[in-house]
Amino acid sequence: MAYSEKLIEHYENPRNVGTLDKGDTSVGTGLVGAPACGDVMKLQIKVGPDGRIEDAKFKTFGCGSAIASSSLATEWVKGKTLDEAEQIKNTMIAQHLSLPPVKIHCSVLAEDAIKAAIRDYREKHGNRPAEQAAE
Amino acid sequence: MKGVYEMSSLQEMKIAADGQNRPKTPIYLDYQATTPTDPRVVEAMLPYFTTHFGNPHSRNHSFGWEAEQGVEKARAQVASIIGADEKEIIFTSGATESNNLAIKGVAHFYKGKKNHVITVVTEHKCVLDSCRHLELEGFEVTYLPVQQNGLIDLEKLKAAIRPDTCIVSVMAVNNEIGVIQPLAEIGKICRAAKVYFHTDAAQAVGKIPLNVEEMNIDMMSISGHKLYGPKGVGALYVRRKPRVRLEALIHGGGQERGMRSGTLPTPLCVGLGEACAIAQREMGAEAERLKALRDRFYDKIREQLPEVYLNGDLESRIPGNLNLSFAYVEGEGLMMGIKDLAVSSGSACTSASLEPSYVLRALGVEEELAHTSLRIGLGRFTTEQDVDYAVEHIVQSVQRLRSMSPLWEMAQEGIDIKSIQWAEH
Amino acid sequence: MTNAIYMDANATTLSCAAAQAALDAALRMAGNPSSVHRFGRAARALVDRARVQVARLAGATPENVIFVSGGTEANNLALAGRGERPLIVSGIEHDSVLKPAQLAGARVLRVQRNGQVDVDDLAIALRETGRPAFVSIMLANNETGVIQPVREAADLVHENGGLLHCDASQAPGRIALDIGELGADLLSLSAHKMGGVLGAGALVLKNEIAIDPMLIGGGQEKFRRAGTENAPAIAAFGAAAEEARTNGHAERLSALRDRLEARLADLDIAIIGGGAPRLPNTACVAVAGKSSETLVMALDLAGFAVSAGSACSSGKARPSHVVLAMGYDEEVARSAIRISLGWWNSESEIDLLAARLADLAGRRVHILPDMQPAA
Numbered sequence: 001m002a003y004s005e006k007l008i009e010h011y012e013n014p015r016n017v018g019t020l021d022k023g024d025t026s027v028g029t030g031l032v033g034a035p036a037c038g039d040v041m042k043l044q045i046k047v048g049p050d051g052r053i054e055d056a057k058f059k060t061f062g063c064g065s066a067i068a069s070s071s072l073a074t075e076w077v078k079g080k081t082l083d084e085a086e087q088i089k090n091t092m093i094a095q096h097l098s099l100p101p102v103k104i105h106c107s108v109l110a111e112d113a114i115k116a117a118i119r120d121y122r123e124k125h126g127n128r129p130a131e132q133a134a135e
Numbered sequence: 136m137k138g139v140y141e142m143s144s145l146q147e148m149k150i151a152a153d154g155q156n157r158p159k160t161p162i163y164l165d166y167q168a169t170t171p172t173d174p175r176v177v178e179a180m181l182p183y184f185t186t187h188f189g190n191p192h193s194r195n196h197s198f199g200w201e202a203e204q205g206v207e208k209a210r211a212q213v214a215s216i217i218g219a220d221e222k223e224i225i226f227t228s229g230a231t232e233s234n235n236l237a238i239k240g241v242a243h244f245y246k247g248k249k250n251h252v253i254t255v256v257t258e259h260k261c262v263l264d265s266c267r268h269l270e271l272e273g274f275e276v277t278y279l280p281v282q283q284n285g286l287i288d289l290e291k292l293k294a295a296i297r298p299d300t301c302i303v304s305v306m307a308v309n310n311e312i313g314v315i316q317p318l319a320e321i322g323k324i325c326r327a328a329k330v331y332f333h334t335d336a337a338q339a340v341g342k343i344p345l346n347v348e349e350m351n352i353d354m355m356s357i358s359g360h361k362l363y364g365p366k367g368v369g370a371l372y373v374r375r376k377p378r379v380r381l382e383a384l385i386h387g388g389g390q391e392r393g394m395r396s397g398t399l400p401t402p403l404c405v406g407l408g409e410a411c412a413i414a415q416r417e418m419g420a421e422a423e424r425l426k427a428l429r430d431r432f433y434d435k436i437r438e439q440l441p442e443v444y445l446n447g448d449l450e451s452r453i454p455g456n457l458n459l460s461f462a463y464v465e466g467e468g469l470m471m472g473i474k475d476l477a478v479s480s481g482s483a484c485t486s487a488s489l490e491p492s493y494v495l496r497a498l499g500v501e502e503e504l505a506h507t508s509l510r511i512g513l514g515r516f517t518t519e520q521d522v523d524y525a526v527e528h529i530v531q532s533v534q535r536l537r538s539m540s541p542l543w544e545m546a547q548e549g550i551d552i553k554s555i556q557w558a559e560h
Numbered sequence: 561m562t563n564a565i566y567m568d569a570n571a572t573t574l575s576c577a578a579a580q581a582a583l584d585a586a587l588r589m590a591g592n593p594s595s596v597h598r599f600g601r602a603a604r605a606l607v608d609r610a611r612v613q614v615a616r617l618a619g620a621t622p623e624n625v626i627f628v629s630g631g632t633e634a635n636n637l638a639l640a641g642r643g644e645r646p647l648i649v650s651g652i653e654h655d656s657v658l659k660p661a662q663l664a665g666a667r668v669l670r671v672q673r674n675g676q677v678d679v680d681d682l683a684i685a686l687r688e689t690g691r692p693a694f695v696s697i698m699l700a701n702n703e704t705g706v707i708q709p710v711r712e713a714a715d716l717v718h719e720n721g722g723l724l725h726c727d728a729s730q731a732p733g734r735i736a737l738d739i740g741e742l743g744a745d746l747l748s749l750s751a752h753k754m755g756g757v758l759g760a761g762a763l764v765l766k767n768e769i770a771i772d773p774m775l776i777g778g779g780q781e782k783f784r785r786a787g788t789e790n791a792p793a794i795a796a797f798g799a800a801a802e803e804a805r806t807n808g809h810a811e812r813l814s815a816l817r818d819r820l821e822a823r824l825a826d827l828d829i830a831i832i833g834g835g836a837p838r839l840p841n842t843a844c845v846a847v848a849g850k851s852s853e854t855l856v857m858a859l860d861l862a863g864f865a866v867s868a869g870s871a872c873s874s875g876k877a878r879p880s881h882v883v884l885a886m887g888y889d890e891e892v893a894r895s896a897i898r899i900s901l902g903w904w905n906s907e908s909e910i911d912l913l914a915a916r917l918a919d920l921a922g923r924r925v926h927i928l929p930d931m932q933p934a935a
Contacts, residue, residue, distance in 0.1 A: 261777020367790025387656030
């Protein structure tokens with residue numbers, strides 16, 4: 001199985017590894033996957049006053065593809081509104097990293113992690129639109 | 136010892152001479168997947184590719200005789216390392232074929248009279264698949280469980296044997312966790328019950344002393360490429376007294392006493408024979424050397440990393456194997472971080488699948504921990520420097536990946552991972 | 561054997577330089593082709609490359625090449641995959657087809673006097689079965705070299721909705737080989753008959769069809785043949801296939817063979833299969849009144865390696881089943897020797913053999929008991 005350079009680069013120099021304060025109301029946390037399945041992603045977003053994602057962090061238990069997919073996901077969501085971030089599809093991640101077919105599920109998990117983080121943020125704010133919620 | 140790596144670095148130097156950078160040699164630590172062919176074995180084989188290239192079954196000219204002599208010498212060498220008679224050695228294309236032949240061959244011969252087979256859940260895929268195949272044909276198969284240390288419970292074996300049991304197949308050494316089954320005890324039980332005892336000894340021959348008489352073994356599968364011999368060749372020991380009856384899988388010229396047709400690959404047979412002879416000579420000292428390296432490896436890892444678990448019994452284990460679970464770090468991800476080390480997560484044959492190892496699951500290792508395991512295989516060309524380098528890189532990589540692992544973070548925070556409702560996916 | 565002249569290419573050939581180089585490099589590599597690390601990937605790359613080379617040789621696609629341990633396994637695997645289809649084989653097949661066919665109660669086709677299978681008998685057999693059959697006819701016979709009417713047979717088999725298997729072990733480097741043109745659905749190849757090394761062979765499929773595996777376990781070869789791939793032998797196989805495809809020796813071999821037969825023309829001999837299209841390298845010669853066993857042994861003592869019948873027989877003196885199937889009587893079948901040439905043979909070697917054969921044919925051959933090798 002040959003991996004793309006982009007994938008390896010993300011694996012070796014992952015962006016935005018870390019943890020945001022789960023209790024902070026401006027933070028949304030997504031935790032997806034399962035240890036028994038061999039991959040778990042935690043992806044967090046911090047939404048700024050303008051309703052845009054100003055910071056994102058991740059931690060991942062999984063293979064190189066899973067780590068690279070989540071690293072890329074944090075990079076892509078930054079600066080986006082929640083609606084824009086929701087438009088990130090697993091296929092875009094898979095294509096960007098040239099994931100081999102057996103690793104497509106890693107990109108699916110990354111998409112799920114973004115969605116879960118957004119959902120968590122919205123739930124914290126009674127599902128109001130982000131601009132109002134951020135106020 | 137002059138290793139294969141010296142030889143391959145000769146090739147690398149040639150590349151370097153062509154103006155390219157000499158690649159950094161990766162360290163091979165996957166001796167249970169395959170072993171490099173010992174240069175002495177290659178030397179023994181080469182004349183049979185060129186000078187003595189005859190078909191060993193050409194009985195009418197000297198090219199054939201020379202080839203035949205090579206094959207027969209090899210047969211004696213293979214017999215010698217397991218205490219058998221050379222007439223009891225059947226050459227095959229490898230342990231997969233030997234296992235298929237032993238299990239399906241005996242079962243087919245006794246079909247209708249004896250329809251029960253006993254094996255173990257941690258056997259190699261080719262044994263399990265042969266048994267599944269027999270089930271489709273109407274045989275009954277008992278899959279014995281293993282204890283937490285990977286060994287079978289002899290009482291369970293005794294209880295499983297029935298009047299219509301035709302064969303008990305228990306591997307000598309497990310390919311993933313390296314544990315050694317109590318062969319002599321199993322042999323005694325089978326002999327008393329008048330049931331054939333077959334053992335897949337692909338990982339055992341040349342690593343631990345084996346004797347088919349003392350251990351009451353009726354059939355034994357042997358692999359060339361797991362004992363520094365060539366790929367594409369193996370053997371099946373088939374006892375003559377009392378005679379084991381089996382039906383051939385491959386029919387044709389009637390070679391190998393009718394049990395395995397096909398032109399014998401002389402150079403490969405010679406290579407297997409030489410590999411056995413070398414292993415027989417060097418086994419004692421080599422086992423001690425490997426055990427020291429293995430202990431060094433394990434001790435250094437444990438000194439530097441918490442929450443590392445050894446899978447399988449430590450005492451009843453071949454010296455060249457470690458199977459470790461690095462909790463909270465996924466095995467494949469870890470392998471990517473230690474690119475200079477060739478190790479495996481799970482068995483090489485199934486590593487393309489994403490399922491955690493069925494062997495580890497059979498020991499009762501939880502799935503999340505099974506996902507974090509690496510098999511580290513040490514062997515004839517492994518040095519102390521290799522071990523130290525490998526430990527250093529594994530430790531670094533595990534530390535880095537744990538710092539990125541949400542599970543490690545939770546564990547540090549005291550959150551019980553089992554208490555979380557994980558989503559299925 | 562530095563002083564002997566090897567003329568038993570149909571039993572096994574020398575390995576060609578390209579194959580030896582490929583083998584040599586591969587033997588010095590570690591790595592199980594199923595392992596995901598770089599050692600494993602390097603071994604996998606060798607196997608994949610060889611798969612392309614063998615596919616090209618046979619005019620097939622790489623995914624339809626199944627590597628096995630040799631020609632015998634390829635033939636057994638092919639026949640094991642016939643499913644419920646009734647089996648029909650020719651009477652001159654290699655034992656690795658005939659033996660499993662006999663166990664399966666196959667219909668055996670008649671062979672004409674010239675050594676070619678009787679296609680009319682095939683038509684009858686197909687009519688008799690009344691349902692799609694599995695037919696196995698070799699491309700060129702290993703003992704006589706006679707090339708079989710495979711295309712014609714294939715058309716009949718396909719009209720009947722059946723499948724045709726063709727053991728093409730003796731063809732590479734000697735005659736054209738293309739699975740599509742032959743009309744075969746399955747094709748067996750043996751590496752050591754084409755300048756590769758012992759321990760590798762292939763079953764090649766024209767189209768992807770279901771194969772019932774004989775060896776099960778690790779899932780290698782897309783679940784059609786389990787067992788760690790013999791990467792060195794397979795790499796050598798690939799190199800030999802490439803060599804056979806691009807650099808055959810047909811013209812030179814047929815010139816040598818014709819030269820031999822011309823030199824023997826005055827003797828009381830029969831060229832078995834001489835009236836049919838043959839492999840360029842093979843001469844099957846029956847010398848009147850001389851048993852093949854005696855003749856082969858006398859030739860060996862004189863430094864020539866030729867054979868009586870096929871090498872796979874157990875060593876017992878047995879009349880050639882191929883020559884018998886052609887309708888010759890037992891005496892002829894017991895006297896047929898096979899001279900099969902390779903690229904390493906020269907004109908002067910041919911002349912030496914012809915002279916020696918003439919000598920032996922002209923007088924009674926005596927072999928003292930103590931000169932016989934131990935069996």
